Amino acid sequence: xxxxxxxxxGYWFIFALVILGFYGMVVKRNLVKKLIGxxxxxxxxxxxxxxxxxxxxxxxxxxxxALGTSDPDLYISPLQxxxxxxxxxxxxxxxxxxYALLIAIHKRFGTLHEDELLxxxxxxxxxx
Amino acid sequence: xxxxxxxxxxxxVVLLLPAAIIIPLAALIDRRLARALAxxxxxxxxxxxxxxxxxxxxxxxxxxxxxxxxxxxxxxxVLDPLSAFVILVVNAIGFLVLLHAGTPxxxxxxxxxxxxxxxAVAVLMLCGFNxxxxxxxxxxxxVWLEIxxxxxxxxxxxxxxxxxxxxxxxxxxxxxxxxxxxLGLGFLFTMTGTLxxxxxxxxxxxxxxxxxxxxxxxxxVAGMGLKMALFPLHGWLPDAYTYAPSASSALIxxxxxxxxxxxxIRILFFVFGVGAAAKAFPLTTVxxxxxxxxxxxxxxxxxxxxxxxxxxxxxxxxxxxxIGLGIGLANPLGLIGAILHVMNHAAMKxxxxxxxxxxxxxxxxxxxxxxxxxxxRRMPWTTAAFAVGxxxxxxxxxxxxxxxxxxxxxxxxxRKQWVFLAVILVSSLLNAVYFFRVLERVYLVxxxxxEDAPRTEVTASMRIPVLILAAALVLLGVLNAAxxxxxxxxxxxxxxx
Numbered sequence: 040x041x042x043x044x045x046x047x048x049g050y051w052f053i054f055a056l057v058i059l060g061f062y063g064m065v066v067k068r069n070l071v072k073k074l075i076g077x078x079x080x081x082x083x084x085x086x087x088x089x090x091x092x093x094x095x096x097x098x099x100x101x102x103x104x105a106l107g108t109s110d111p112d113l114y115i116s117p118l119q120x121x122x123x124x125x126x127x128x129x130x131x132x133x134x135x136x137x138y139a140l141l142i143a144i145h146k147r148f149g150t151l152h153e154d155e156l157l158x159x160x161x162x163x164x165x166x167x
Numbered sequence: 168x169x170x171x172x173x174x175x176x177x178x179x180v181v182l183l184l185p186a187a188i189i190i191p192l193a194a195l196i197d198r199r200l201a202r203a204l205a206x207x208x209x210x211x212x213x214x215x216x217x218x219x220x221x222x223x224x225x226x227x228x229x230x231x232x233x234x235x236x237x238x239x240x241x242x243x244x245v246l247d248p249l250s251a252f253v254i255l256v257v258n259a260i261g262f263l264v265l266l267h268a269g270t271p272x273x274x275x276x277x278x279x280x281x282x283x284x285x286x287a288v289a290v291l292m293l294c295g296f297n298x299x300x301x302x303x304x305x306x307x308x309x310v311w312l313e314i315x316x317x318x319x320x321x322x323x324x325x326x327x328x329x330x331x332x333x334x335x336x337x338x339x340x341x342x343x344x345x346x347x348x349x350l351g352l353g354f355l356f357t358m359t360g361t362l363x364x365x366x367x368x369x370x371x372x373x374x375x376x377x378x379x380x381x382x383x384x385x386x387x388v389a390g391m392g393l394k395m396a397l398f399p400l401h402g403w404l405p406d407a408y409t410y411a412p413s414a415s416s417a418l419i420x421x422x423x424x425x426x427x428x429x430x431x432i433r434i435l436f437f438v439f440g441v442g443a444a445a446k447a448f449p450l451t452t453v454x455x456x457x458x459x460x461x462x463x464x465x466x467x468x469x470x471x472x473x474x475x476x477x478x479x480x481x482x483x484x485x486x487x488x489x490i491g492l493g494i495g496l497a498n499p500l501g502l503i504g505a506i507l508h509v510m511n512h513a514a515m516k517x518x519x520x521x522x523x524x525x526x527x528x529x530x531x532x533x534x535x536x537x538x539x540x541x542x543x544r545r546m547p548w549t550t551a552a553f554a555v556g557x558x559x560x561x562x563x564x565x566x567x568x569x570x571x572x573x574x575x576x577x578x579x580x581x582r583k584q585w586v587f588l589a590v591i592l593v594s595s596l597l598n599a600v601y602f603f604r605v606l607e608r609v610y611l612v613x614x615x616x617x618e619d620a621p622r623t624e625v626t627a628s629m630r631i632p633v634l635i636l637a638a639a640l641v642l643l644g645v646l647n648a649a650x651x652x653x654x655x656x657x658x659x660x661x662x663x664x
Contacts, residue, residue, distance in 0.1 A: 077343075087350065091353065136320050137338055144332055147331065
């Protein structure tokens with residue numbers, strides 16, 4: 040049991056982050072907190088990818104004359120880092136769009152709390 | 168001109184992406200250039216789509232290596248009958264909707280600062296869809312998925328007062344879907360060490376018994392289920408479609424969910440194979456039953472709606488269910504029905520949302536209860552096209568909608584899935600109920616005011632796409648045997664069951 044917990048502590052940490060982010064996105068009523076949850080979720084996935092790149096006693100993926108290039112086990116895998124750079128860019132773009140939407144919502148309804156928002160939306164004349 | 172031939176698989180993407188960037192710049196010179204460029208780019212994409220489909224059907228699949236790097240190191244674009252077919256559908260519908268968009272965009276987005284970005288973002292969205300369909304690399308697919316999704320959020324948010332709220336809700340759920348996809352991809356990547364679809368397919372048999380692979384696939388299917396609004400993950404759809412401006416909802420409704428369905432078909436039938444996917448967990452069966460639930464739920468909810476666009480939105484949930492049902496049947500007939508329905512529903516929903524846009528432009532509303540015979544008198548062509556679309560949705564032969572349901576029904580019979588067959592039949596009846604409710608008002612209810620309603624049919628740019636789509640529904644129905652034999656039979660033959 041302890042081996043399952045301690046041996047995979049990195050995965051358990053990521054798992055906790057995923058749950059935390061998901062909880063924030065689904066349960067929290069404030070729209071900004073939903074976004075924070077979204078960020079935690081995205082970071083957890085980025086860390087999951089990066090954790091799969093790590094090798095025991097390996098160094099950064101830049102060719103080192105002392106180590107040579109014949110043994111790939113001496114370098115950690117660079118591919119995951121490249122992928123996650125792209126994923127970070129996507130996450131940043133998503134955040135940008137999300138905050139732009141929040142500004143538009145706040146300008147129109149004067150609140151970012153979901154319950155108040157729903158109340159004000161139902162009082163609104165439905166012109167659409 | 169040989170460079171067009173050698174680079175054809177990548178050209179739609181390479182053409183649309185710069186177009187989306189050039190449109191705002193060109194609009195600085197003359198604002199009318201925005202629409203002209205968007206139309207030119209999407210028309211060129213349609214032409215390339217036809218070229219590619221003809222070529223693939225003649226010579227077999229084409230693999231294109233980006234930058235000359237062969238897979239699995241490089242990213243490859245793959246044109247096979249399925250991707251070439253879906254790309255042509257996406258671009259053709261996209262072009263017709265953009266052709267229609269001129270007047271609704273000018274009316275519903277009165278500020279000049281909104282019109283130019285609309286065209287830029289719409290082209291960017293089409294570019295994203297093209298990329299999703301043509302790519303042979305899972306991570307590249309994720310990037311295209313997010314490019315198209317971000318464009319979708321923007322297109323929805325420019326609508327009415329409540330549109331940003333609907334767009335934000337969609338953004339949260341869409342990002343959950345994308346994150347699930349990425350997480351599932353992480354599982355598959357750690358198990359196989361590759362992101363290339365063909366490579367992954369070759370490696371999978373060695374690891375398919377691993378639980379991590381099953382978890383990864385389950386996460387990907389859940390994520391795509393969110394993106395394609397598979398019941399019960401459809402929560403974002405009705406508000407998003409209703410509050411989006413007419414020009415956006417006509418672009419999003421026919422294409423957005425279909426691309427998610429395409430990814431599901433690609434992964435389940437062309438990478439994993441249904442047998443391997445079902446080894447740990449009966450995924451396709453679950454998708455099928457959820458889809459059957461969605462068909463009934465969407466149809467019943469559509470009957471309860473008082474507003475045309477909202478009714479069409481719920482009807483979309485039901486229609487996506489048909490595609491899911493075809494996936495769930497997991498036999499060649501079901502797959503053919505699902506892909507045929509991707510095309511048919513894109514044409515039907517595109518047509519119906521365009522008609523809703525026409526109603527809003529001319530009548531100023533699209534409330535079903537306020538429609539009456541004057542709508543028909545004022546817009547005879549639009550209402551006639553609506554009737555064709557509605558009859559096709561119900562599934563009256565020889566219109567296109569009948570044939571996809573026919574193949575799905577045949578697939579259900581072949582599987583002896585009598586519940587699915589009953590769902591298809593019942594939902595056709597429900598379709599008839601909610602569409603005849605509108606048709607009855609438009610054709611039979613006498614207008615309250617006795618005065619002669621003047622004939623105020625919409626402008627040619629709004630009428631022609633609607634009529635082309637209505638004619639297409641008849642043509643696609645009549646020619647369905649040719650489409651199924653010529654294209655979809657090849658798709659089904661290449662799929663892994």
